Amino acid sequence: VTVLHQPALVGAGLGLRRGLLEPLHDIQTGKPDFLELSPENWMGIGGAWGRQLRAYTESYPVIAHGLSLSLGSTDPLDIDFIAELKAFLVEQGIQRYSEHLSYCSVDGHLYDLMPLPFTDEAVRHTASRIKQVQDMLGQRIAIENISYYAAPFKKMSEIDFINAVLSEADCDLLLDVNNVYVNSVNHAYDPEAFISALPASRISWLHVAGHAADIPDVLIDTHGTEVADSVWDLLRFTYQSIGAKPTLLERDFNYPAIDKLLAELAHIRVLQAANT
Ligand SMILES: [Fe+2]
Numbered sequence: 001v002t003v004l005h006q007p008a009l010v011g012a013g014l015g016l017r018r019g020l021l022e023p024l025h026d027i028q029t030g031k032p033d034f035l036e037l038s039p040e041n042w043m044g045i046g047g048a049w050g051r052q053l054r055a056y057t058e059s060y061p062v063i064a065h066g067l068s069l070s071l072g073s074t075d076p077l078d079i080d081f082i083a084e085l086k087a088f089l090v091e092q093g094i095q096r097y098s099e100h101l102s103y104c105s106v107d108g109h110l111y112d113l114m115p116l117p118f119t120d121e122a123v124r125h126t127a128s129r130i131k132q133v134q135d136m137l138g139q140r141i142a143i144e145n146i147s148y149y150a151a152p153f154k155k156m157s158e159i160d161f162i163n164a165v166l167s168e169a170d171c172d173l174l175l176d177v178n179n180v181y182v183n184s185v186n187h188a189y190d191p192e193a194f195i196s197a198l199p200a201s202r203i204s205w206l207h208v209a210g211h212a213a214d215i216p217d218v219l220i221d222t223h224g225t226e227v228a229d230s231v232w233d234l235l236r237f238t239y240q241s242i243g244a245k246p247t248l249l250e251r252d253f254n255y256p257a258i259d260k261l262l263a264e265l266a267h268i269r270v271l272q273a274a275n276t
Helices: 018-025 047-059 079-091 120-137 158-169 177-186 191-196 229-242 258-273
Strands: 012-015 034-037 062-065 097-100 142-144 172-176 203-209 211-215 218-221 247-250
Touching (some): 012 018, 018 047, 018 258, 034 247, 120 158, 142 158, 142 203, 177 191, 177 211, 177 218, 177 229, 191 229, 229 258
Parallel strands (some): 012 034, 012 247, 034 062, 097 142, 142 172, 172 203, 203 247
Antiparallel strands (some): 211 218
Protein backbone atom coordinates (compact mmCIF):
# COMPACT_ATOMS: atom_id res chain seq x y z
CA VAL A 1 0.00 0.00 0.00
CA THR A 2 1.31 3.45 -0.92
CA VAL A 3 1.91 5.65 2.09
CA LEU A 4 0.30 9.02 1.53
CA HIS A 5 2.03 12.22 2.59
CA GLN A 6 -0.28 15.02 3.49
CA PRO A 7 0.44 18.75 3.80
CA ALA A 8 0.37 20.71 7.07
CA LEU A 9 -3.03 21.29 8.61
CA VAL A 10 -4.47 24.77 8.04
CA GLY A 11 -7.84 26.45 7.69
CA ALA A 12 -11.30 25.05 8.28
CA GLY A 13 -12.15 21.35 8.26
CA LEU A 14 -15.28 19.22 8.36
CA GLY A 15 -16.06 15.94 10.13
CA LEU A 16 -16.34 13.14 7.55
CA ARG A 17 -19.49 11.13 8.21
CA ARG A 18 -21.07 8.62 5.85
CA GLY A 19 -24.06 10.93 5.44
CA LEU A 20 -21.73 13.59 4.02
CA LEU A 21 -19.85 11.41 1.49
CA GLU A 22 -22.21 12.10 -1.40
CA PRO A 23 -22.88 15.82 -0.73
CA LEU A 24 -19.14 16.46 -0.28
CA HIS A 25 -18.34 14.73 -3.54
CA ASP A 26 -20.41 17.19 -5.54
CA ILE A 27 -19.13 20.52 -4.25
CA GLN A 28 -17.11 22.79 -6.52
CA THR A 29 -16.13 25.79 -4.39
CA GLY A 30 -15.53 26.45 -0.72
CA LYS A 31 -14.31 22.90 -0.07
CA PRO A 32 -13.14 21.97 3.42
CA ASP A 33 -9.38 22.45 3.90
CA PHE A 34 -9.22 19.11 5.70
CA LEU A 35 -11.43 16.30 6.97
CA GLU A 36 -11.60 14.45 10.26
CA LEU A 37 -12.89 10.91 10.71
CA SER A 38 -13.38 8.48 13.55
CA PRO A 39 -11.27 5.38 12.79
CA GLU A 40 -13.82 3.13 14.54
CA ASN A 41 -16.34 4.02 11.82
CA TRP A 42 -14.00 3.09 8.96
CA MET A 43 -11.48 0.44 10.08
CA GLY A 44 -11.95 -2.85 8.27
CA ILE A 45 -14.42 -1.33 5.81
CA GLY A 46 -13.81 -2.46 2.24
CA GLY A 47 -15.91 -2.42 -0.90
CA ALA A 48 -17.59 0.74 -2.13
CA TRP A 49 -17.33 2.52 1.24
CA GLY A 50 -13.62 1.68 1.44
CA ARG A 51 -13.00 3.00 -2.08
CA GLN A 52 -14.86 6.22 -1.28
CA LEU A 53 -12.79 6.67 1.88
CA ARG A 54 -9.58 6.13 -0.07
CA ALA A 55 -10.64 8.75 -2.62
CA TYR A 56 -11.03 11.24 0.24
CA THR A 57 -7.76 10.39 1.99
CA GLU A 58 -5.98 10.80 -1.37
CA SER A 59 -7.49 14.20 -2.08
CA TYR A 60 -7.77 15.89 1.33
CA PRO A 61 -5.57 16.13 4.41
CA VAL A 62 -7.37 13.81 6.85
CA ILE A 63 -6.99 13.63 10.62
CA ALA A 64 -8.41 11.08 13.05
CA HIS A 65 -10.53 11.47 16.18
CA GLY A 66 -10.89 8.23 18.15
CA LEU A 67 -13.95 7.13 20.06
CA SER A 68 -13.18 3.96 21.97
CA LEU A 69 -9.66 4.08 23.41
CA SER A 70 -11.05 4.94 26.84
CA LEU A 71 -7.87 6.68 27.99
CA GLY A 72 -9.00 7.09 31.58
CA SER A 73 -10.47 3.63 32.16
CA THR A 74 -9.17 1.16 34.71
CA ASP A 75 -9.66 -1.64 32.15
CA PRO A 76 -6.41 -2.65 30.40
CA LEU A 77 -5.62 -0.80 27.17
CA ASP A 78 -6.82 -2.73 24.13
CA ILE A 79 -3.42 -3.55 22.64
CA ASP A 80 -4.82 -5.38 19.60
CA PHE A 81 -7.08 -2.44 18.79
CA ILE A 82 -4.14 0.01 19.01
CA ALA A 83 -2.11 -2.17 16.60
CA GLU A 84 -5.02 -2.21 14.13
CA LEU A 85 -5.46 1.52 14.56
CA LYS A 86 -1.80 2.13 13.79
CA ALA A 87 -2.04 0.07 10.60
CA PHE A 88 -5.18 1.97 9.55
CA LEU A 89 -3.55 5.38 10.12
CA VAL A 90 -0.45 4.37 8.12
CA GLU A 91 -2.51 2.87 5.30
CA GLN A 92 -4.65 5.99 4.95
CA GLY A 93 -1.74 8.44 5.40
CA ILE A 94 -3.37 9.96 8.49
CA GLN A 95 -0.73 11.74 10.54
CA ARG A 96 -2.71 13.21 13.43
CA TYR A 97 -4.72 11.33 15.98
CA SER A 98 -6.76 12.51 18.93
CA GLU A 99 -8.86 10.92 21.66
CA HIS A 100 -11.17 12.15 24.40
CA LEU A 101 -9.92 12.87 27.89
CA SER A 102 -12.51 10.55 29.39
CA TYR A 103 -13.39 6.92 29.75
CA CYS A 104 -16.05 4.96 27.96
CA SER A 105 -15.74 1.51 29.34
CA VAL A 106 -16.06 -0.28 32.65
CA ASP A 107 -15.80 -4.04 32.14
CA GLY A 108 -17.10 -3.68 28.62
CA HIS A 109 -18.54 -0.62 26.94
CA LEU A 110 -20.60 2.30 28.07
CA TYR A 111 -21.95 4.20 25.13
CA ASP A 112 -21.11 7.60 26.48
CA LEU A 113 -17.96 9.48 27.29
CA MET A 114 -17.72 9.69 31.06
CA PRO A 115 -15.77 12.43 32.84
CA LEU A 116 -12.75 11.37 34.86
CA PRO A 117 -12.56 12.29 38.52
CA PHE A 118 -10.44 15.44 38.77
CA THR A 119 -7.85 13.90 41.13
CA ASP A 120 -4.06 13.41 41.25
CA GLU A 121 -4.56 9.67 40.98
CA ALA A 122 -6.58 10.04 37.77
CA VAL A 123 -3.91 12.41 36.37
CA ARG A 124 -1.14 9.84 36.94
CA HIS A 125 -3.23 6.92 35.70
CA THR A 126 -4.45 8.63 32.53
CA ALA A 127 -1.10 10.24 31.71
CA SER A 128 0.69 6.90 31.90
CA ARG A 129 -1.86 5.36 29.51
CA ILE A 130 -1.50 8.27 27.08
CA LYS A 131 2.28 7.75 27.14
CA GLN A 132 1.79 4.04 26.40
CA VAL A 133 -0.48 4.86 23.45
CA GLN A 134 2.04 7.40 22.13
CA ASP A 135 4.81 4.81 22.40
CA MET A 136 2.76 2.18 20.60
CA LEU A 137 1.62 4.51 17.81
CA GLY A 138 5.10 6.04 17.56
CA GLN A 139 3.70 9.59 17.57
CA ARG A 140 2.32 12.31 19.82
CA ILE A 141 -1.44 12.31 20.21
CA ALA A 142 -3.85 15.09 21.16
CA ILE A 143 -6.43 14.70 23.90
CA GLU A 144 -9.75 16.54 23.76
CA ASN A 145 -11.48 18.37 26.59
CA ILE A 146 -14.95 16.84 26.85
CA SER A 147 -18.28 18.27 27.94
CA TYR A 148 -19.48 16.89 31.27
CA TYR A 149 -22.61 17.30 33.33
CA ALA A 150 -21.41 16.06 36.72
CA ALA A 151 -17.94 16.10 38.31
CA PRO A 152 -17.72 13.13 40.69
CA PHE A 153 -14.93 12.96 43.33
CA LYS A 154 -13.58 16.33 42.28
CA LYS A 155 -10.34 17.34 44.10
CA MET A 156 -9.11 20.00 41.66
CA SER A 157 -10.55 22.26 38.98
CA GLU A 158 -11.07 21.06 35.42
CA ILE A 159 -8.38 23.41 34.09
CA ASP A 160 -5.81 22.16 36.62
CA PHE A 161 -6.72 18.57 35.77
CA ILE A 162 -6.31 19.05 32.01
CA ASN A 163 -3.05 20.96 32.39
CA ALA A 164 -1.63 18.31 34.74
CA VAL A 165 -2.46 15.49 32.30
CA LEU A 166 -0.96 17.42 29.35
CA SER A 167 2.29 18.04 31.15
CA GLU A 168 2.65 14.62 32.78
CA ALA A 169 1.85 12.75 29.53
CA ASP A 170 3.72 15.29 27.37
CA CYS A 171 0.94 15.21 24.79
CA ASP A 172 -1.02 17.77 22.76
CA LEU A 173 -4.50 19.22 23.20
CA LEU A 174 -7.43 19.20 20.82
CA LEU A 175 -9.30 22.20 22.18
CA ASP A 176 -13.05 21.87 21.74
CA VAL A 177 -14.28 25.45 22.01
CA ASN A 178 -17.94 24.43 22.13
CA ASN A 179 -17.20 22.07 25.03
CA VAL A 180 -15.47 24.89 26.93
CA TYR A 181 -18.50 27.10 26.37
CA VAL A 182 -21.02 24.41 27.37
CA ASN A 183 -19.02 23.51 30.51
CA SER A 184 -18.54 27.17 31.45
CA VAL A 185 -22.31 27.65 31.50
CA ASN A 186 -23.13 24.35 33.20
CA HIS A 187 -20.39 24.70 35.82
CA ALA A 188 -20.38 28.49 36.12
CA TYR A 189 -16.85 29.50 35.15
CA ASP A 190 -15.31 32.09 32.84
CA PRO A 191 -14.60 30.42 29.45
CA GLU A 192 -12.06 33.08 28.40
CA ALA A 193 -10.06 32.66 31.61
CA PHE A 194 -10.16 28.88 31.04
CA ILE A 195 -8.76 29.17 27.51
CA SER A 196 -6.14 31.70 28.63
CA ALA A 197 -4.89 29.22 31.24
CA LEU A 198 -4.19 26.46 28.68
CA PRO A 199 -0.65 25.91 27.29
CA ALA A 200 -1.04 27.46 23.81
CA SER A 201 1.98 25.64 22.38
CA ARG A 202 0.32 22.26 23.00
CA ILE A 203 -2.93 23.14 21.20
CA SER A 204 -2.78 21.43 17.83
CA TRP A 205 -6.28 22.04 16.44
CA LEU A 206 -9.73 23.17 17.52
CA HIS A 207 -13.29 21.86 17.33
CA VAL A 208 -16.46 23.89 17.07
CA ALA A 209 -19.97 22.46 17.07
CA GLY A 210 -23.56 23.28 17.86
CA HIS A 211 -25.22 22.60 21.19
CA ALA A 212 -28.80 22.40 22.41
CA ALA A 213 -30.23 24.94 24.83
CA ASP A 214 -33.71 23.51 25.37
CA ILE A 215 -33.56 23.36 29.16
CA PRO A 216 -32.98 26.62 31.10
CA ASP A 217 -29.40 26.93 32.45
CA VAL A 218 -28.25 23.59 31.00
CA LEU A 219 -26.54 23.29 27.63
CA ILE A 220 -26.19 19.89 25.96
CA ASP A 221 -23.32 19.22 23.57
CA THR A 222 -25.17 17.60 20.64
CA HIS A 223 -23.28 18.36 17.39
CA GLY A 224 -26.72 18.50 15.76
CA THR A 225 -27.28 22.21 15.15
CA GLU A 226 -25.43 25.23 13.80
CA VAL A 227 -22.68 26.85 15.88
CA ALA A 228 -24.12 29.33 18.40
CA ASP A 229 -23.18 33.03 18.35
CA SER A 230 -21.68 32.71 21.84
CA VAL A 231 -19.36 29.95 20.56
CA TRP A 232 -18.35 32.04 17.52
CA ASP A 233 -17.45 34.82 19.99
CA LEU A 234 -15.37 32.40 22.07
CA LEU A 235 -13.67 31.10 18.90
CA ARG A 236 -12.76 34.70 17.98
CA PHE A 237 -11.31 35.20 21.46
CA THR A 238 -9.37 31.92 21.12
CA TYR A 239 -7.77 33.00 17.83
CA GLN A 240 -6.87 36.36 19.38
CA SER A 241 -5.14 34.68 22.29
CA ILE A 242 -3.46 31.62 20.71
CA GLY A 243 -3.48 32.37 16.96
CA ALA A 244 -5.63 31.05 14.12
CA LYS A 245 -5.19 27.31 14.67
CA PRO A 246 -6.78 24.83 12.23
CA THR A 247 -10.42 24.38 13.20
CA LEU A 248 -12.85 21.58 12.53
CA LEU A 249 -16.64 21.88 12.38
CA GLU A 250 -18.31 18.84 13.94
CA ARG A 251 -21.77 18.03 12.64
CA ASP A 252 -22.86 14.49 13.50
CA PHE A 253 -26.54 14.37 12.53
CA ASN A 254 -29.49 16.53 11.47
CA TYR A 255 -27.49 17.58 8.39
CA PRO A 256 -28.53 20.76 6.63
CA ALA A 257 -27.79 21.32 2.94
CA ILE A 258 -24.02 21.08 2.41
CA ASP A 259 -23.97 24.81 1.51
CA LYS A 260 -24.92 25.65 5.10
CA LEU A 261 -21.96 23.68 6.45
CA LEU A 262 -19.64 25.28 3.89
CA ALA A 263 -20.94 28.70 5.00
CA GLU A 264 -19.91 27.86 8.57
CA LEU A 265 -16.44 26.86 7.29
CA ALA A 266 -16.28 30.19 5.43
CA HIS A 267 -17.11 31.96 8.69
CA ILE A 268 -14.26 30.10 10.45
CA ARG A 269 -11.88 31.32 7.72
CA VAL A 270 -13.06 34.93 8.12
CA LEU A 271 -12.30 34.78 11.85
CA GLN A 272 -8.94 33.11 11.16
CA ALA A 273 -7.96 35.74 8.59
CA ALA A 274 -8.55 38.48 11.16
CA ASN A 275 -5.87 36.88 13.36
CA THR A 276 -3.07 35.98 10.96
FE1 LIG B 1 -15.14 17.80 19.79
